[in-house]
Amino acid sequence: MRRSRPRLGSVTPTGTAGTDRARPVIDLHTHSSVSDGTETPAELLAAAATAGVDVLAITDHDTVAGWDEATAAAREHGVTLVRGIEISCAWRYTSIHLLGYLPDPGHRPLLEELARARDSRATRLERMVERMAADGIPLTYEEVLAQVSAGATPGRPHIADALIANGTIEHRDQAFREWLGDDSPYYVGHYAPDAVRAVELVRAAGGVPVLAHPFTRTRSGALDDALIVRMREAGLVGLEAYHRDHGPEEVAHATELAARLGLVLTGSSDYHGTGKRNRLGENTTAPEVLDAIEAASSGATEVLRP
Known part of the structure; x- marks a missing residue:
């Protein structure tokens, strides 16, 4: 009851x-x-x-x-x-x-909205990595994908984890402070509901x-x-x-x-x-x-x- x-x-x-x-x-x-x-x-x-x-x-x-x-x-x-x-x-x-x-x-309406957001996140990360690599930051999209668990929702923290894994930084905080913040030149938006x-x-x-x-x-x-x-x-x-x-x-x-x-x-x-x-x-x-x-x-x- x-x-x-x-x-x-x-x-x-x-x-x-x-x-x-x-x-x-x-x-x-x-x-x-x-x-x-x-x-x-x-x-x-x-x-x-x-x-x-x-x-x-x-x-x-x-x-x-x-x-x-x-x-x-x-x-x-x-x-x-x-x-x-x-x-x-x-x-x-x-x-x-x-x-x-x-x-x-x-x-279903909620699940469909969540799926749309997840799909947008994946393509957005690839574009962010392209911008970062073009500016000399040592990173590939394959390295980022290696940090995403099977079925997981990809996000900026996975870029940070890839940079930790390849020895560029020591902690996620550094990546967000220098490269991954909303005001960063490498930032790319993704679909999100109102x-x-x-x-x-x-x-x-x-x-x-x-x-x-x-x-x-x-x-x-x-x-x-x-x-x-x-x-x-x-x-x-x-x-x-x-x-x-x-x-x-x-x-x-x-x-x-x-x-x-x-x-x-x-x-x-x-x-x-x-x-x-x-x-x-x-x-x-x-x-x-x-x-x-x-x-x-x-x-x-x-x-x-x-």
Whole structure:
């Protein structure tokens, strides 16, 4: 039986991990090698268990391909699993990421949109590598493809991994700082759905949309609050306030906006394995927020409890 739906604006995140160990550690934003993480879904769940994470969301970019493996591993390691995706969206030529929790993985309109985005990513990487190689950066597209796991969603982190593998750099951060940022001369855009349309797609699939790191300081260009209002009108449920890319000012902004719009606030690690310096459970979400997310879904995909 589904729980009654709480008023969304009435709950807040736990914030930084470790403030109250009696409460479950809930990390609602992580990536596996199915997109741009460095660990398989099974390895991701094992790492979560080792790190003391009680509830983990797998949210690979534009794909649900890691769900089955993650499900089996969650049962093995006794971790509660929230199955989700991170959709790459666009707004005024700015990249925006939308977390979609518990959508129906068979919902055709959503799957078709995700497939279109993945196909566009692949051709875009080849063009970026061509630009970089023409400017003397030692890299081939074949080297990049060697970093993409079978069935994975290709992305800029795979270019960074190829540069690490051939000894040009030591960490992904360096590649993004020097060559792969949105303002880089080597940057090539890819197809991404409009942010409001993405919210509508997640809701139509029975899922729960939460805007990932909305005020990140690494984005080129600020995100307009008016867009978030439009996304709320389309069905947005929450904002990921507690994130490594948010400082106190960004957290305060997200908190005020969420209170005004009746949105929940989440906290997450955005873990990518060794691909980023983020650590599992470094920011967490309150159990009451997870309850609100679960209640806001249609139930087509349920939170998987061991």
